Amino acid sequence: MKRSLLVLLTLSAALMAQIVTNGFFEAPDTEYGAVPPGWTISGNAKGWGFINDDGMSNSTSLECKANRNVASQAIKLAKNTDYTLFFQVKNIKAAPKISVHNKKGAELASYALSDDIQDVWFAGKVNFRTGDKEEHTLRLVGNYREPQGIARFDNIEIVLRAEVDKRPEPTPPKINTDNLALHKKYTFGAKPNYRYCTDPDDITQLTDGGRTVGYFWTQKSTVGWHQRQPIIVTVDLEKEEPICGASWTCAAGVAGVHWPISIQVFSSNDKKSWKLLGDLVYLGTRQESPDPFKYRVFTYQTKSFRTSGRYVAFFAVAKPGSGLFCDEIEVFKGDQACLDNPTCQNEFDMPLEDYVKAMALHSILAKRITEDIDKLSARFPDAASTPKKLLADYQKELDGTPMIIPKSTMLPIDIPLHEKVLAVNAFAMKEAGHAKPFAWKVNRWANNSLTDFPQRNELKPAEIKVVMMRNEVRSDAFAISNPTGNPLPVKISAEGMGQELKFQLRKVIPTWSPSSMELASALEPLELPGEVVIPSGCSYEFWGSFLRPVAEAGVYSGALLVQAGNETLRIPVKLDLAKLTFPAQPSLNVGGWQYAGTYRDNYKANIEIMRDFYVNSPWARTEVLPKNAEFDGEGRLTNADKLDFAAFDQWIQDWPGAKLYCIAHFLPRNHFFKENVGTTRFATMLGEYFRAIEARMDTHGLKREQLVYLFKDEPSTKEADEVIKSWMVHLRKAGLKMRWFDDPTYSKPETREYEVFKLHDIVCPNTPMMLREGKSFHDFYVNLCKDTGIELWLYSCSGPAKELDPIAYWRGQMWHCFEMGGKGTFYWAFGCTGGIGSSWTNFGQGGIEFGPYFVAPGDGKQLHGKQSEAIREGVQDYEYLLMLQDKCNKTKDAALKAELDKIVAQALEPITSDNLRWKASFDRSVLDACAAKVLELLAK
Structure with a gap:
């Protein structure tokens, strides 16, 4: 009786526990390419590793690439018991095998995939019976014949046969006999x-x-x-x-x-x-x-x-x-x-392709208008009210509209129906106590909607109030709302602001994104006196900006005079100009992939706007590298005086006075000018070629250290790092002075080989990844740079750019850079409009728009956006922080240093991964307040 009970308990325990550890390869936090937990590799593990881009039931599996060594794990099985081994295998020109062995090594179960099953997941099972020992080994072999090809394993489990027999047999998918398309061309x-x-x-x-x-x-x-x-x-x-x-x-x-x-x-x-x-x-x-x-x-x-x-x-x-x-x-x-x-x-x-493109665009715009109808309808709870009925009628009119073909992304959409929908908001404004046109304070970093307005008892008076240094750019904002039933002509003029203040009024042009999101980003300069027309029920946002004033330090007062229909509004303007002067060349390295060169007709205009927000470290791709290089049998460059540097020279000339010139490497990874990686000739060729590029820097009067080179973009696997090492080891030995850039995307950077970091001069982790991964990620890079002397930069590459928050995504990166001791800030990308060269018609693009400002072909509207303004003010914030840090170091004032640390911590509090999108809700005034506090401490 006791023996039977013991066997029963043993079997029950076996049923409750998973026999194979991590057989579905879903253990959390496993790095791509790493040996997954629960498994060991005999000998060299190169080629064995976890992957998350191919699997049977989800994206994860174990891959073996050209390695005959065995992946295994020890397992315990009940004695003299029947089991079934389940597995799924994918064979790509390999010969995978899975097997179970007893303690003596005898094979109890095995399955070797046949050569005729290629490039598809195969599900198999093998029945077997154990002997008189509990200790067993599960073995996986990627190729039991020779080390070639790729094998992938997934969903490996061992189950008691008694339980297997209870499982229902899988039924094959039923073919729909009513499917007219079956086997049709x-x-x-x-x-x-x-x-x-x-x-x-x-x-x-x-x-x-x-x-x-x-x-x-x-x-x-x-x-x-x-x-x-x-x-x-x-x-x-x-x-x-x-x-x-x-x-x-x-x-x-x-x-x-x-x-x-x-x-x-x-x-x-x-x-x-x-x-x-x-x-x-x-x-x-x-x-x-x-x-x-x-x-x-x-x-x-x-x-x-x-x-x-x-x-x-x-x-x-x-x-x-x-x-x-x-x-x-x-x-x-x-x-x-x-x-x-x-x-x-x-x-x-009409041609189907033309029609469907137009209809897809119509769907986006119809969604935009429907969202406005739903938003406004919620403001009128009485179903019998006039505005509620109007909106219902407008929805029916929209549903019956055959096709909307816009001219641009500007709002309101250029059909009368949209303005009629927005005009219903005038009813809501009047119900909130606004009978006449009015101006009110807004947060300039918010995504302020055309239909936003405050309740009358919550209205903050409009004003422009800026505290700043000379020779920098700072702004403030207000809005003017039209509660009347008709479009409202608004005339604006300025008084009391001399030319030395460099004051500019800019109107925010509302636009819509390809996802139909309303965006309050584009900033269009207005000549004063000037006039705008505000549609009924709408609020227009305006920025008052001081563009690098040169006036003497002091407090300046003026006003904007607004004639809104019959209403006269006076908006006070106050500038507090500190005695300090912002440097002409900021300390921070600022750059991003600038695709402006793709459209030569607007290239200079794009460079001008990039320089305006302090881009001083432009990036180019490998098309700027010298062409026509020839090498002798030993790898020496034989025609250094005849290399074609035309593209390189043009790039340097396009960016005179840049701090750095950065190149991203997109050459074949396994050869260089047809010479295979790893040979002595390959190493000689690398050194000769890059020394020629450095020498070209000399001819432009530039230092060789100003050239920065990214060898491999965003490495995140051991395989990628092996490629980096196969080149960088030789480049490091070549005695070059140029600097080497590394932007790894390991979510757990401590799992990367430390020596790969040390092959570079600059390391540039991804800021959103850092915010997501938290303190351990942050501290790793701070300590890495402190211990090795590698320079720290930060970068971000999310999109679409205009849907990202100006504070949390764009401006906040510079505060993180300062807090971590960083020297550079970069973004993907500048001037990138998804492949068509215009932010104003981006509904026709196939890719994502990554640019923070508004691009247009030819002499069209090249305008700053709130995102590019956020970069500019972030660079200025960083300089403020450096100046205060320098003051702390010189005065050795511990209290001042504590105050600086407190301000930085306060500024970074809302900069979280949850707030990177512009739809997030948080206090966007924090960074402005923190920057003003730093300036106050500097001015003392």
Whole structure:
């Protein structure tokens, strides 16, 4: 009896515990490329490692790349018991094997994948029985024949056979016999291009009836597009068919992959005249919507169509910057009524690609207007009120509007309906006690909406009040609101402000982003006296800026005189100008990828605006490197006097007086001028070539140390670091004076090989990553730079730029840089407008806009945005802090140093990862107050 009870307890414990540790490779905080917890590698572990971009049930698995050594773990199994080994394996020109061995090494279970199963996840199981010992070993071999290819392992578990027998057998997916698209041919608008899943079979996989197994967008059975437009799939049903619905199966939710914005479905008999049937994203989420931040496979489907056609086209719109993926599309067969009495949303005779682009844009603008209607409707709880009824009528008018084609991204949208919607806000202003036009104080860093206004008892009087040094730029802001029922002409003039104050009034131009978000960012200078027209129900924001005043220190007072219809408003202006003068060249290195050179017609204007917010360390790509280099058999440069430096020289001339000139390396990683990495000739060639570049710096009167070189962008794996070492070791031995830049993206930097950091002169971690990872990440880099003398810079590369908070994302980085002892601040990117060269028509772009200011082709509007102003004021803040730090060091005033530390801590308190987007709610006045306090301490 006791023996039976002991066996029962042993089996129960085995059932409760996971026999294989971390067999699904989901242990938290595992670095990419690292050996996952629970597993050991015999001998050299190179090539074995955790990955998070391919797996069976999610994105994680264990990869073996060209390594014959064994991954294993010790396991305990009950004696003389039947078990089943479950596993999933992917074979890419390797020969993977999985096995279980007893204590003596005898093989109890094994499975070796056959060569005919390639590049797909294979699920297998092996039954086995244990002997009289509990100790066993689970072994994984990437290639049991020779070290080549790639093998991946996932979902490894060992289960008691008795429990396995209770599991239901998996049922194969049911083929929909009503699917008219099954095995039919189709064509693409833009060809699929996502490199991890694109293959020759893309032309059949969407209608083959098969489904992707494994992490969706890294499987060859998936079809994927990345930054490609238009994503159109047109299926030929071979004859006119009754159609009642359609489906599109995809995945998203992680790794920057977002769900599609829309999937519009069309039908036609001749591909000339088309019918719009509906949007699967709208129709297919009536019952359930996928979580935007959780990975899953989801099918958008509907059976609400009643139409017919031979050709069915799917037009999918991806969120800018995101990929879009699909493994199967279906067209559902309808009944006779679909042929006899077809219906559709719209019919048109025009090229499908032109139509769908216009309709996608229409959807964005309709969403923008609908959001305004919903926002304003909430202000009128009485359903019978006039404004409530007006808004309901306007929604019906919008629903019946066939197509909105805007001229630009400026708000209001250039159709009469939008201004009518906004005018309803005048009712709300009057209910809040505002019968006449009025001016009021706003926080200039907030994303102030056209329809914002304060309650009358909460109104703060408008004023411009600035405390600053000479030769810098600071601003303040106010808004003017129009509660009347008509557009309001507003005339503005200034009094009491001399030329030496360099005062400028700027109007905030409201715009909308490709995601339909309203943005109060663009700053357009106004000539004074000047006039603007404020639409009914709207509030316009104005910035009063002092652009590097040269006046003597003192307090200056003036006013803006505003004639708003019949109302006269006086807005006081006060400037407190300190005795201190801001340096012409700030101490901080400021830069970013500037794509302005892509559009030569506006290149100088872009450089001018970048210099205006202190960009002094421009970046270029490898196209500026000298061309036509020739080397002899030993690697010596034989034509140094004939190298083509035209692009390099032009770049230097475009940026006279820059502090640094930075180049990002995008050369082939395994060879240099066709010489393989690692040879003696390769090492000689590297030194000769880069010494020639340094010598060219001499001809421009520049120091060689002013040249900064990024060898590999954002390394985050051991593999990437091995590439860096294979080049940098030789470059370091070459005796070069140029400086080497490193921007690693290890979320746990302590897991990186320390010596790789030391190969560089500058280390530049990612600020949003630091905010997300917290104190350990921050302290690692502070201590690294303190211990090694490596210089610390910070950078950010999120987007879209105008949707990022001016304080938390843009300006706050400079305060972090000071607090950490950093010397440089960088952003991706400047002048980047997603591929079309205009911020004013960015609805036509395929990529994300990363630029902090507003770009336009030719002599169009090149304007500062609040984001670029935030960079400028952040650089000025940093200089303030340096000056106060210098004062502390010179006076050895401990109390003053304590005050400085307190101010910095207070400034950084709202700079968190939760506040990086402009939709966040927090006190954006903190940094202004902290900068003013620093200036006060400096002036004492």
